[in-house]
Amino acid sequence: MKKLYIFGALACLFTACKPSVNITVPPTAGDADFRSYLAIGNSLTAGYADNSLYVTGQLNSYPERLFEQFALIADRGAQGNFYQPLLHGDMGYPSARKELAMTYGCNGDTSLSPIDLSYFSADAQDAARYVSPGPNGQINNIAVPGIRIADYSFVSYGAVNPYAARFYNAPSTGTPQNELEYRVSNLHPTFFTMWLGANDVLGYATAGGQGDGSGNALPPIPNFYNRNDITPTPVFDTNYGRAVATAISTGAKGALINIPDITKIPFFTTIPANGLVLTRQSQADSLTAFYSNTLKYVFTLGANYFIVRDNLGNLRQAVPGELILLTTPKDSLTCAGWGSYKAIPQQYVLTTEEIQNIKNATTRFNEKIAGYAFRNNLALVDMYSYMSTIESGIVYNGVKYNSQYVTGGAFSLDGVHLNPRGYAIIANKIIETINAKYHSTIPPVNVNKYRGILFPGDF
Amino acid sequence: MKKHLLAASMVLASFSSIGAGYQLNLQGIRQLAMGGTGTAMPWDASTIFYNPGGLSRLKGIQVYGSILGIMPSTAYGNYYLGSTRSEKQTFTPFNIYVGGPVREGSRVGLGLGIYTPFGSGLKWDDNWIGKYIVQSIELKSFFFQPTISYRFSNFLSGGLGLIYATGTFDFKQALPVQNSYEEAGTLTLHGNANGVGFNAGLQMKFSERFQVGLTYRSQVTMNIGGGSANFNVPSSLRSSFPNTRFETFLPLPQVASIGFAIKPLNNERLTLQLDLNYTGWNSYDSLRINFAEHTTSLQDNHAPRHYRNTLTTRLGANYKISKIVSVMAGGAYDPTPVVNGYVSPDLPDADHIVITMGAAVKPIKRFTILAACEFVTTPKRNTTYDFAGFGGTFWTQAITPGIGIYYNF
Secondary structure (H helix, E strand, O other): OHHHHHHHHHHHHHHOOOOOOOOOOOOOOOOOOOOOEEEEEOHHHHOOEOOEEOHHHHHOOHHHHHHHHHOOOOOOOOOOOOOOOOOOOOOOEOOOOEEEEEEEOOOOOEEEEEEEOOOOOOOHHHHOOOOOOOHHHOOOEOOOOOOOHHHHHOOOHHHOOHHHHHHOOOOOOOOHHHHHHHHHHHHOOOEEEEEOOOHHHHHHHHOOOOOOOOOOOOOOEOOEOOOOOOOOHHHHHHHHHHHHHHHOOOOOEEEEEOOOOHHHOHHHHOEOOOOEEEOOHHHHHHHHHHOOOOOOOOOOOEEEOOEEEOOOOOEEEOOOOOEEOOOOOHHHHHHOOEOOOEOEOHHHEEOHHHHHHHHHHHHHHHHHHHHHHHHOOOEEEOHHHHHHHHHHOEEEOOEEEEOOOOOOEOEOOOOOOEOHHHHHHHHHHHHHHHHHHHOOOOOOOOHHHOOOOEEOOOO | OOOEOOOOOOOOOOOOOOOOOOOOOOOOHHHHHOOOOOOOOOOOOOHHHHOHHHHHHOOOOEEEEEEEOEEEEEEEEEOOOEEEEOOOOOEOOEEEEEEEEOOOOOOEEEEEEEEOOOOEEEEOOOOOOOOOOOOEEEEEEEEEEEEEEEEOOOOEEEEEEEEEEEEEEEEEEEEEEEEOOOOEEEEEEEEEEEEEEEEEEEEEEEEOOEEEEEEEEOOEEEEEEEEEEEEEOOHHHOOOOOOEEEEEEEEEOOEEEEEEEEOOOOOOOEEEEEEEEEEOHHHOOEEEEEEOOOOOOOOOEEEEOOOOOEEEEEEEEEEEOOOOEEEEEEEEEEOOOOOOEEOOOOOOOOOEEEEEEEEEEEEEOOEEEEEEEEEEEOOOEEEEEHHHOEEEEEEEEEEEEEEEEEEEO
16 A cells, blocks of 8 residues: 555656646737848937947847848748948947946045946948948848938938948938839838837927927928927928838838937936926025026025026026926036026026927928828827837836936936837837738747846955 | 925735635645645644534544645736746745644544745735836745634534734836936835634534535734835935825635535545635725825825636545545635736736645654645636736646645643
8 A cells, every 4th residue: 555655646746746847829920021121210220329329239229130030930921141341349239338336526525427438439440441241241120310301301321320321322422212222123122110200299399399380381491491490281291101112112011110208318308497406495495586587586495496598598496397308418517507597508408488389390291101101001109109118118028117317227228218028128119010001920029038138346 | 396206106006825816725734735625624734724623533642744846837928018927936834733622522622723824925026027017026825713612412513713814025117217328126025913703613424424514714903003015216216205104904805615525435535625715805806005104206005906716626535545545636616816917026826726635644643744735727818918018828837746644742
């Protein structure tokens, strides 16, 4: 009997306790065809991060992530390699990328802050022209940091944009539209993604709303619109429509990605408009006295709205909802009296009216983008709405991501572009939309596998 | 402007053990072999746990000891994140009981039980998909239960034991802050836990062939105060994540049981038992980890649990082959208290299906050797832990052999 029991126990020991769960959902292409993928876009599509372009950023771009997932599909999945106009190294091109470091502030405090890469030296090989090793000189990601829809009809664009100059087929004579036509004829894409338009409003915003803002300003040079202003809607419409027509000319299916709500990115939300924090009553009294004959504001202990200069040159206190740019020099705020005894200059401030200009333009452009998606039966990735989701936060396998600067885990150190985890989150949003539109089953990417913000110092 | 820009958010996991919740029912080898039944009649001194009311009905003072080896394994799979299995671990809970009627024929029984009603854990690979929720977790506990029992009549006996519980808690997870080598930080929690409660029971002997038992084990709230929380983070974040103390508590739920024992054969060699356990898991509503120090990055953590009460059904049989040898077998259905949406990978619980068997040998007078083996499996459970944005399919199996001895004085 005892022997029998031992037998039983042994049987259970050897056969049991090896549970395994292999869940497989075969990736399929659905109604789409991912064999040849072309990514069209600006800095967000190029993998720009930390205020520069560098090879690690490019290798973590969302098109790279999408290609990897498309390649998992057996039938009509992505084939071959994904060619991006890669830089040589990680210094940043043309200027230094940012890194986090412990820095000494003007008041003697140490803090963890973004600085230009401490060991930066321009990499000569970065400036060299990119020649694709792929078949037929194939390039799959033709995104150019800084490019606007407004630029799509500007001849010799390579002369004004070093990123375009690096790989454009005809940098000194062609337009970005010509480049797109060349790449489409060269690659014969079966699928494309297009994320353009953000810079048509972002330039105005990051310059503190210094342009006209109405969206009706004329170009100073033919077809070259002011970088710090909002693109006129008819120009946007014409150029965007032409680009879409080219992208689908080979019968490709694709996804149009709309313009995110840029007023919610950390570049504009990190320094609060009421960031003038007074810790002693005497500070408040001195400021009240200082403005007693002019503005007649009463300053109080705690948070006060900064003193700013608006677009008309008027000195006033910021009002709720106004935005202070991340690029506002921190030492000037801390030690030089900016925002209190001196106004924060207007190029660092987005006033209520300027914010409204940005929102109106974004809405106009997104209506156009939605129209092109609808008329051409393309997937529309609503990044505008998704920004609100990220702002309030998403949790992914135990990690919380939101649009807070540095702590939020998704944005890079420039507060505008994403870090590799953020780009992976974007890739998943695009995949979700593609799957819904084309009945494909492309698996999402594992966001946490990629790097987030890197902090200095050992454990 | 904040002195330190930084740092990260985290989602703390909860802690607990393998088994539907923490109700292990490994406190007696013969009872284990009979599907975990043992409320209705006293088989040996382990009745101190199963029903204190039976202690006064033992033949005399008995010394009882047993040890088990729990070998759990949990598999995880997700269609795009891949699959993995928890690391091999063996846990060795033990039980010691001393007790019985104070002298032959006495109506009063006294005893002491030292047992480990939960003492298990789970360890995943340090780099697994859910590492930001849990990398490893372990909870050890010892219950000390001095017990008094009184035999009112041949029909009725009752008993009461007071419980003092003590234990340790260890937990490790990755933190979403990376150094320049892209290595993630970690949080390690270690604490000592203790709590009090009681265990009461009645046994009714309707005849030699039909007995009924009732027990109530109170909730034991395990308090952890002054545990240590150690953050392993890049040096630039040290002031955001200071090493500090933490406190929390974990309710071990109340359990009400009813048990029946029947000897259907005229020769009385066969005993069949049925036990029903109603467990008040809904007291485990949330897990709060409170840190002694706070920063903008380090805040108290509050994870919702919303456990639900469960009814466990247990069946067992004991067949006395001879005066020397008996064999046992049994099974149980132990539904999970964890509802969908709240299934954390630190306790990826599911309904438990339990199969048990065992044998008892009495080679010499007064001395008995017991052996049992339990096999537990769950259905594959495809579920989520919404609090941490985590999901997948889990499948848990555990094999638990155990041996025990007792000696009657």
